[in-house]
Amino acid sequence: MTAESLLVTERDGDILTMVLNRPQSMNALNTELMSAIESWARSMINDPARVVIIRGAGKHFCAGADLKPGDRTKPSLVQGRRDAQLGGRMLRALAEIPQVTIAAVHGAALGGGLCIPTACDFRIAADDALGGYPEVNLGMNLMWHSVGYCLRLVGPAKAKRMIMLGERLDAETLENWGLWDEVVPRADLEQRSLALAQSYAAQPPIAVQMIKETINQGSGALDRAILHMDADQNLLTAGSQDRQRAIAAFLSGDRVDYIGD
Secondary structure: OOHHHHEEEEEEOOEEEEEEOOHHHOOOEOHHHHHHHHHHHHHHHHOOOOEEEEEEOOOOOEOOEOOOOOOOOOOOHHHHHHHHOHHHHHHHHHHOOOOEEEEEEOOEEEOHHHHHHHOOOEEEEEOOOEEEOHHHHHOOOOOOOHHHHHHHHHOHHHHHHHHHHOOOEEHHHHHHHOOOOEEEOHHHHHHHHHHHHHHHHOOOHHHHHHHHHHHHHHHOOOHHHHHOOHHHHHHHHHOOHHHHHHHHHHHHOOOOOOOOO
């Protein structure tokens, strides 16, 4: 599929909507889609839009990383490290979009599919939205520099709970925790997201974009210094016994018992 088919954009005056367009795969993030998102986000520096809405096509926002087997050729360690850093580059590109960004989330937003909204400025969720980081249940760390995004939204204790337990949490819980800014009925999601976008589009764009950059730089000042090795941590966990047991249990539908290890 081409980048144009993976991402669909719609323009309404000063508001641009970008749609993740792999509905047959629950908009799961494969290499092609992540590369397309990164390239699109970088291109926004030359776009006249003042506000960007990001949403998913079909029944779900995004189910996370695509676990279907792809190219079975094992890359060198050097290339493997670069490949593992793609998700972090994608999220950084999203966070650095100059315009105000609003994620309109419905259905499942799991793993990398939840990382995308946390890299946006605001998050409006439908009442059917489920969010969580299931990576730990597959013996993986949460990577893509996304621990920092989660931490700033929900605080240390709740971030630990979300990332360590890998629970799927309902919309009301995540709104109470501060991850969702607002929850609306599913039928109202598009209208409410557009109304919020119109409010920001009506503000002075230069001042708004400078304020956004200042707040992002201040709140995430240490992210690159602290989280730069999360891709290496993932490469380490990939070869662990925990990961092997977790994947086997996932495929068989069983649960791994780590008690006594």
